[in-house]
Amino acid sequence: xxxxxxxxxxxxxxxxxxxxxxxxxxxxxxxxxxxxxxxxxxxxxxxxxxxxxxxxxxxxxxx
Numbered sequence: 001x002x003x004x005x006x007x008x009x010x011x012x013x014x015x016x017x018x019x020x021x022x023x024x025x026x027x028x029x030x031x032x033x034x035x036x037x038x039x040x041x042x043x044x045x046x047x048x049x050x051x052x053x054x055x056x057x058x059x060x061x062x063x
Contacts, residue, residue, distance in 0.1 A: 038045065
């Protein structure tokens with residue numbers, strides 16, 4: 001049992017030291033920040049998108 005724990009710990013340490021792991025962690029943090037921003041500014045984003053679509057619809061009707 002102890003041998004399995006040691007091996008698992010070594011693999012986790014090796015994974016965290018690899019540069020690929022850093023890229024994955026960066027991407028996850030970026031996603032968390034973006035999702036947080038969307039949640040915080042949800043109402044403002046909804047209003048902005050509605051305004052944009054209304055403008056597109058009005059301009060398309062004019063053509």
